[in-house]
Amino acid sequence: xxxxxxxxxxxxxxxxxxxxxxxxxxxxxxxxxxxxxxxxxxxxxxxxxxxxxxxxxxxxxxxxxxxxxxxxxxxxxxxxxxxxxxxxxxxxxxxxxxxxxxxxxxxxxxxxxxxxxxxxxxxxxxxxxxxxxxxxxxxxxxxxxxxxxxxxxxxxxxxxxxxxxxxxxxxxxxxxxxxxxxxxxxxxxxxxxxxxxxxxxxxxxxxxxxxxxxxxxxxxxxxxxxxxxxxxxxxxxxxxxxxxxxxxxxxxxxxxxxxxxxxxxxxxxxxxxxxxxxxxxxxxxxxxxxxxxxxxxxxxxxxxxxxxxxxxxxxxxxxxxxxxxxxxxxxxxxxxxxxxxxxxxxxxxxxxxxxxxxxxxxxxxxxxxxxxxxxxxxxxxxxxxxxxxxxxxxxxxxxxxxxxxxxxxxxxxxxxxxxxxxxxxxxxxxxxxx
Amino acid sequence: xxxxxxxxxxxxxxxxxxxxxxxxxxxxxxxxxxxxxxxxxxxxxxxxxxxxxxxxxxxxxxxxxxxxxxxxxxxxxxxxxxxxxxxxxxxxxxxxxxxxxxxxxxxxxxxxxxxxxxxxxxxxxxxxxxxxxxxxxxxxxxxxxxxxxxxxxxxxxxxxxxxxxxxxxxxxxxxxxxxxxxxxxxxxxxxxxxxxxxxxxxxxxxxxxxxxxxxxxxxxxxxxxxxxxxxxxxxxxxxxxxxxxxxxxxxxxxxxxxxxxxxxxxxxxxxxxxxxxxxxxxxxxxxxxxxxxxxxxxxxxxxxxxxxxx
Numbered sequence: 001x002x003x004x005x006x007x008x009x010x011x012x013x014x015x016x017x018x019x020x021x022x023x024x025x026x027x028x029x030x031x032x033x034x035x036x037x038x039x040x041x042x043x044x045x046x047x048x049x050x051x052x053x054x055x056x057x058x059x060x061x062x063x064x065x066x067x068x069x070x071x072x073x074x075x076x077x078x079x080x081x082x083x084x085x086x087x088x089x090x091x092x093x094x095x096x097x098x099x100x101x102x103x104x105x106x107x108x109x110x111x112x113x114x115x116x117x118x119x120x121x122x123x124x125x126x127x128x129x130x131x132x133x134x135x136x137x138x139x140x141x142x143x144x145x146x147x148x149x150x151x152x153x154x155x156x157x158x159x160x161x162x163x164x165x166x167x168x169x170x171x172x173x174x175x176x177x178x179x180x181x182x183x184x185x186x187x188x189x190x191x192x193x194x195x196x197x198x199x200x201x202x203x204x205x206x207x208x209x210x211x212x213x214x215x216x217x218x219x220x221x222x223x224x225x226x227x228x229x230x231x232x233x234x235x236x237x238x239x240x241x242x243x244x245x246x247x248x249x250x251x252x253x254x255x256x257x258x259x260x261x262x263x264x265x266x267x268x269x270x271x272x273x274x275x276x277x278x279x280x281x282x283x284x285x286x287x288x289x290x291x292x293x294x295x296x297x298x299x300x301x302x303x304x305x306x307x308x309x310x311x312x313x314x315x316x317x318x319x320x321x322x323x324x325x326x327x328x329x330x331x332x333x334x335x336x337x338x339x340x341x342x343x344x345x346x347x348x349x350x351x352x353x354x355x356x357x358x359x360x361x362x363x364x365x366x367x368x369x370x371x372x373x374x375x376x377x378x379x380x381x382x383x384x385x386x387x388x389x390x391x392x393x394x395x396x397x398x399x400x401x402x403x404x405x406x407x408x409x410x411x412x413x414x415x416x417x418x419x420x421x422x423x424x425x426x427x428x429x430x431x432x433x434x
Numbered sequence: 435x436x437x438x439x440x441x442x443x444x445x446x447x448x449x450x451x452x453x454x455x456x457x458x459x460x461x462x463x464x465x466x467x468x469x470x471x472x473x474x475x476x477x478x479x480x481x482x483x484x485x486x487x488x489x490x491x492x493x494x495x496x497x498x499x500x501x502x503x504x505x506x507x508x509x510x511x512x513x514x515x516x517x518x519x520x521x522x523x524x525x526x527x528x529x530x531x532x533x534x535x536x537x538x539x540x541x542x543x544x545x546x547x548x549x550x551x552x553x554x555x556x557x558x559x560x561x562x563x564x565x566x567x568x569x570x571x572x573x574x575x576x577x578x579x580x581x582x583x584x585x586x587x588x589x590x591x592x593x594x595x596x597x598x599x600x601x602x603x604x605x606x607x608x609x610x611x612x613x614x615x616x617x618x619x620x621x622x623x624x625x626x627x628x629x630x631x632x633x634x635x636x637x638x639x640x641x642x643x644x645x646x647x648x649x650x651x652x653x654x655x656x657x658x659x660x661x662x663x664x665x666x667x668x669x670x671x672x673x674x675x676x677x678x679x680x681x682x683x684x685x686x687x688x689x690x691x692x693x694x695x696x697x698x699x700x701x702x703x704x705x706x707x708x709x710x711x712x713x714x715x716x717x718x719x720x721x722x723x724x725x726x727x728x729x730x731x732x733x734x735x736x737x738x739x740x741x742x743x744x
Contacts, residue, residue: 003534003535006531006534006535007535010531014520014522014523018522206520206521207520210518210519210520210521211514211516211517211518212517212518212519212520214487214512214514214516214517215512215513215514215517215518215519215532215576215579216532216535217487218485218486218487218507218510218512218514219507219532219535219536220507220535221504417482417487419516430449433449
């Protein structure tokens with residue numbers, strides 16, 4: 001008798017009807033969007049502060065360098081000494097006083113000071129420093145008789161046109177897009193495994209502690225129950241993810257209206273139209289579109305579905321086995337580490353090795369090792385992986401999946417009827433022989 | 435074919451622990467079969483093997499003439515000793531779920547559940563969650579779920595634990611009713627008075643081996659020692675006691691009576707019958723009390739385990 005659909009249905013309903021699950025589903029996007037909006041809002045508010053800087057430039061080198069902008073006003077003080085400049089600046093409640101003493105250009109840099117009541121913002125200081133540095137550099141160059149105009153003319157901005165032998169154009173932006181695609185896919189899988197793997201584990205433990213397990217497995221095979229649990233919980237997870245994505249989307253748009261964060265389509269359209277009319281920008285935009293088109297989209301989608309499913313099922317069967325082996329959640333720690341380690345490991349390989357060298361030996365090897373392959377391969381695929389490599393990796397994954405489920409089912413079968421003590425690894429191995 | 439269930443030479447080893455060694459039992463149709471044994475003897479393992487939860491290392495189990503197969507689970511109703519229900523699921527929902535796992539259709543399961551809930555007067559529990567019910571209430575629901583699919587073979591492991599005497603009686607009557615309707619019951623318990631009351635066959639398992647089985651009456655007959663409990667009214671107790679001791683093995687007995695009698699347990703010699711003893715006693719004193727001592731299940735249990743354990 002096949003009770004799998006019945007079990008999946010129960011597991012699914014039990015999850016989605018659960019109060020804390022519902023709360024998580026509907027509250028998380030609210031909290032997340034609320035947080036983002038708040039940060040964005042605060043950032044906007046912060047930027048609108050107008051800073052007035054008093055400048056006492058005795059050297060008179062910087063008159064043309066420090067030009068007032070919308071949010072930063074430079075107020076030049078003339079014919080005063082440092083002490084009165086300080087009090088003037090203080091009276092005007094300006095942000096601070098920039099003091100440049102009257103010294104020759106070679107030594108002035110060490111004596112320039114910024115005086116203020118409160119410690120100034122780091123970005124502001126860095127910005128100011130670079131302006132001053134540039135000006136001093138120019139002055140020094142001028143002093144040594146270099147024609148500044150010629151230097152400016154000689155400045156070149158190189159943007160290498162990247163192209164494969166087949167003539168497909170790529171660019172740095174394209175690489176970034178690939179990175180984003182791979183990173184997003186890998187990250188999604190990673191999060192999914194951690195969140196819903198835990199959910200599966202808890203639900204197995206719940207069945208043990210409520211002692212319903214023996215009643216159920218006198219009707220169905222433990223492996224059916226385990227698979228039903230994994231599939232049911234995964235479906236609940238997919239539902240939750242879908243709701244999150246939709247809610248976050250809706251809330252983001254809503255909050256952009258409420259907080260006036262400028263996300264409106266009109267500006268983007270303006271930029272687009274402008275870009276279309278401007279030939280230089282147009283070609284760059286065309287490049288983006290080409291990059292996007294050049295991504296192996298179908299390959300990505302299919303591979304994502306396959307590797308995601310395979311990887312997720314592989315790990316979740318381990319979570320189910322851990323749940324079966326212990327009596328309560330606190331005992332799960334020692335078994336969690338060997339499960340989490342390859343996951344984190346594959347994530348690091350993904351971000352540090354694959355992005356640096358997508359086809360290097362480390363990336364290639366770990367995109368075939370079963371426990372790391374889902375994440376690593378998903379990150380590699382946007383950079384173009386031959387079909388046979390993908391198939392090989394997938395084949396290894398499937399074989400390993402079957403093997404792992406078999407092992408997990410054995411541990412599960414024995415574990416669900418074991419109470420009272422936390423088993424050691426040695427005992428787990430013994431269970432395989434029962 | 436008079437046996438619903440035959441367990442033939444079943445052995446099971448867990449790593450270094452021998453849980454069952456070559457156990458053979460036959461459970462006749464429509465009997466109430468007591469599966470007895472001290473804690474850790476292997477009863478639960480045997481029950482799990484019958485339920486196909488655990489696979490035996492060797493030996494086989496035959497249900498109604500067929501070797502045990504996966505589809506047989508629908509003919510078996512099992513109430514485990516370690517039992518529970520989903521805490522946060524509604525009573526009706528989970529009863530329906532468990533019934534469907536046993537192969538009933540949704541409609542049929544619902545119909546039968548409504549019938550049983552009404553019969554036991556628990557219909558108003560349908561929408562409650564298990565965590566709102568007491569342990570005894572949950573036990574009742576588990577009982578209903580166990581018998582709902584009208585299994586040929588019912589296995590109850592300590593069915594009365596958690597019940598008050600009134601509810602225990604209701605459940606006992608239901609078990610007897612189910613037997614009358616054709617079900618065979620395997621009954622595992624430590625409560626010897628319910629064995630005495632319900633079982634017509636028993637098997638005793640001790641340290642993984644079956645050490646005794648058969649009809650309860652036959653076993654009692656085998657275990658009786660031909661000892662009689664007597665109360666004799668006489669003026670010369672010491673003299674009478676001596677006279678009897680010359681012919682029979684005697685021991686002092688202790689039972690309640692209205693008279694100040696000489697109370698003795700008297701064991702028959704192989705040459706004497708009960709009539710001979712009674713005639714001998716009547717000749718010497720007036721007999722107020724005369725009763726054959728038949729061992730109860732508890733005594734047989736303790737004695738057999740002791741004899742085999744040492």
